Amino acid sequence: MAEVEKRTAVVVVGAGVAGLTVGNLLRRNGVDCIILERRSREHVEARQRAGTLDTRGVRLFREWGLAEVLDAGPTTEVEGSFFIDGHAMPIEVDEDDNESIFIPQQFLVRRLADIFLREGGEIRYQADVEPSGIAGASPAVRYRDSTGATVVLHCDYVAGCDGDRGATRGSIPAGVLTRYAYEFKYSWLSVLAAVPGKTSGMAIHTRGLAGLIPRGAENSRIYLQCPVGDTVAQWPDKRVWDELEARVGQSLGRGEILSKEVVALRGVVHEPMHHGRVYLLGDAAHIVPPMSAKGIHLALFDAETFAKAVIAQVRDGDPSLLDSYSDTCLGHVWNYQAFATWITDLMHNAGDPSSEGEFRKQVARAELRRQFESEAANRVFSELTSGTA
Ligand SMILES: Cc1cc2nc3c(=O)[nH]c(=O)nc-3n(C[C@H](O)[C@H](O)[C@H](O)COP(=O)(O)OP(=O)(O)OC[C@H]3O[C@@H](n4cnc5c(N)ncnc54)[C@H](O)[C@@H]3O)c2cc1C
Numbered sequence: 001m002a003e004v005e006k007r008t009a010v011v012v013v014g015a016g017v018a019g020l021t022v023g024n025l026l027r028r029n030g031v032d033c034i035i036l037e038r039r040s041r042e043h044v045e046a047r048q049r050a051g052t053l054d055t056r057g058v059r060l061f062r063e064w065g066l067a068e069v070l071d072a073g074p075t076t077e078v079e080g081s082f083f084i085d086g087h088a089m090p091i092e093v094d095e096d097d098n099e100s101i102f103i104p105q106q107f108l109v110r111r112l113a114d115i116f117l118r119e120g121g122e123i124r125y126q127a128d129v130e131p132s133g134i135a136g137a138s139p140a141v142r143y144r145d146s147t148g149a150t151v152v153l154h155c156d157y158v159a160g161c162d163g164d165r166g167a168t169r170g171s172i173p174a175g176v177l178t179r180y181a182y183e184f185k186y187s188w189l190s191v192l193a194a195v196p197g198k199t200s201g202m203a204i205h206t207r208g209l210a211g212l213i214p215r216g217a218e219n220s221r222i223y224l225q226c227p228v229g230d231t232v233a234q235w236p237d238k239r240v241w242d243e244l245e246a247r248v249g250q251s252l253g254r255g256e257i258l259s260k261e262v263v264a265l266r267g268v269v270h271e272p273m274h275h276g277r278v279y280l281l282g283d284a285a286h287i288v289p290p291m292s293a294k295g296i297h298l299a300l301f302d303a304e305t306f307a308k309a310v311i312a313q314v315r316d317g318d319p320s321l322l323d324s325y326s327d328t329c330l331g332h333v334w335n336y337q338a339f340a341t342w343i344t345d346l347m348h349n350a351g352d353p354s355s356e357g358e359f360r361k362q363v364a365r366a367e368l369r370r371q372f373e374s375e376a377a378n379r380v381f382s383e384l385t386s387g388t389a
Contacts, residue, residue, distance in 0.1 A: 003142075003150045008034045010310060011141045012159040013134075013168050015044055015123055017105065018282030018299040019161030020112035025064055025307035027121050031314050034153060035116070036127040036143055038162070044125070045113065048192055048259075050105040050296050051215045057300050058099045064304075069111040070101060083203040084350075086249020089372060102197070104216045105296065124151075134158055134171035139277045156277065157322075159306060161299075163283045164268070172275045182341065183228075184265035184289060185355040186348055189235050191222040194255035203248040204351040204368075209291075210247035219258065223290070225348060232260045265289040265344060267337050272326040279306055279325060286333050291347060292340030302329050 010026055012019045015037035026033045037044060053070070061069050082089040113123065126146040134141055141153045160168025169177070186208070197214025208225030215221050224243055226235070237257045245251050268287040273280045282299030305328050309321035321328075349356045350364035 003152055005152045005154065006034075007154045008032050009155060009314065010034075010157045010159055011036065011139070011153050011155045012161055013129055013141065014038075014160070014162035014166055014282075014284070015109070015113065015125070016161060016163060016282065016299070017108060017112070017296055018284075018303050019159065020109060020116060021300055021303035022159050022161060022281065022307055023116050023121055023123075024066060024112060024119075025303065026310060027116065027119060028065065029307070029311045029315075031310055033121075033159075035121070035123040036129055036141065036153075037123060037125045038127065038129065038166075039125065041113070041123075041125045045106055045110045047106055047109075048104065048215055048219075048221070050293065051102060051197075051213055051221065052293065052296075053101050053103050053108065054293075054297050055099040057297060058101060060300055060304055066112075066115065068115065069108060070103065071111070081199065081201040083201060083205075083248050084368070085205060086203075102214055107216070108296075129162075129167045131167040131171040134160075134168055134278060157310060158278045160278060160280045160284045161282055161303075164287055166284050168278060169270065169280055169284050172278060176275050177270045177272070179268065179270050181266060181268045184344060184348075185228065186225050186352070187228050187230060187265060188263045188290065189222075189224040189226045189230065189232075189240070189260065190263045190290075191224070191235075191240055191260045192258045193220055193222055194218060194258060195220040195222075195253045196255075199252045201248060201252060202347070204347060205247040205249075206351060206353070207243065207247050208352040209348055210244050212244065212248070212252050220255075225352060226262065227354075228264070230262050232262060235260060263290065265291070267341055269330070269333055269337060271330060273302070273329050274326050279322075281306055285329070286337070288336060288340040289344045291344040292336070294336050294340055298333060298336055301332055305329055 009031050010033040012023050012033055012035040015035050019035055023033055023035045058070060061067055124145060127143040129141060129143045139155050139158050141158060142150060144150050158168060160166060162168050197217055197220050199212060200214055201212045203210040211223035213221050222244055241254050266287060267289060270285050273285045281302035286298060288294045305325060309325050312318040312321045346364050346367055349360045350368050353361040
């Protein structure tokens with residue numbers, strides 16, 4: 001079958017939060033782009049992941065005229081709780097500075113795609129992107145569409161928004177990027193259950209950390225700390241509920257379990273976040289442990305930084321923001337890795353002493369008490385119980 005050749009200013013690989021945000025910001029500012037997504041639209045818009053958007057994310061969408069993505073759909077009033085050894089901790093927060101909202105990630109993705117398509121944008125779903133050649137001197141992204149036809153998209157820039165296992169990062173020659181990674185000494189069993197999202201709680205307990213976070217009006221996600229190497233088969237449904245209730249100290253409601261997986265907790269950063277005309281954004285460049293709930297925050301930060309940089313280049317011929325893209329993002333990323341590592345170890349060490357021992361547990365408890373007495377930290381814990389910090 002003959003190849004079709006096309007041209008656009010920016011090829012965005014991946015239609016997740018980062019890719020769709022970049023696409024919208026660019027198009028609204030007169031920069032032509034095409035988004036390529038490996039999966040079907042149905043798959044992408046059903047994928048359950050994060051459940052909240054933090055204050056910075058909310059403000060970003062408002063500032064760029066995209067406030068309509070913030071409609072959280074049919075949510076209910078959510079009550080946040082924080083338990084230590086089965087006792088509820090008081091959390092009082094100055095809500096004036098906290099605009100974070102509950103919004104399942106798939107709602108956000110659906111709305112961003114709706115707006116992009118409504119405004120004439122082009123998303124090629126089920127596009128099988130070939131990694132070779134992406135990172136060449138004159139960038140081009142070759143993909144096979146769902147009919148089997150091969151399309152070559154020539155462009156000025158490639159935005160690699162295709163997650164940790166995408167094609168873009170893999171197209172950068174070996175030796176250019178350095179991968180920094182840290183593996184935590186515990187994992188999470190992540191469970192999606194049909195429990196109406198009315199309660200949001202985190203629990204610290206000797207048996208391990210537990211969390212119940214709303215994912216829309218009908219479902220909740222349960223997180224249970226478990227040893228590295230545990231498998232789903234070791235966690236029958238009854239054990240999930242019994243363990244959640246033992247760690248929280250009360251029942252937060254039971255329901256049908258819809259899915260279960262064991263999630264490794266890790267922090268990863270790839271440096272630099274660009275090579276030639278290929279730029280990495282979101283999970284393609286870095287991963288933060290889910291305890292910090294900062295994955296979306298970082299994806300949006302990269303998307304905004306990249307979009308501003310491309311707009312400055314295209315509108316004003318100013319390359320400086322593109323030149324500094326990697327440094328700008330990495331400064332922010334490492335700050336959030338610091339926060340994510342601190343909060344993840346603090347929350348786990350304060351409960352289960354099996355990985356770091358009783359001494360570190362007491363140190364973590366002292367740190368927690370100090371945090372609960374501080375107003376700023378109270379806000380961190382309040383936001384954590386809503387799945388964001
Ligand atoms: C179970 C779970 C719970 C989480 N909870 C939270 C939370 O509470 N708060 C939070 O902030 N973050 C959370 N995260 C992290 C958050 O979901 C990610 O950080 C966020 O999705 C990153 O957005 P992204 O656009 O960079 O990547 P993604 O959302 O992964 O999007 C990448 C897109 O690229 C596509 N793609 C992949 N390969 C290719 C290819 N070769 N060609 C074309 N397209 C490709 C993928 O299909 C996908 O649509 C969670 C993640 C998981 C897995």
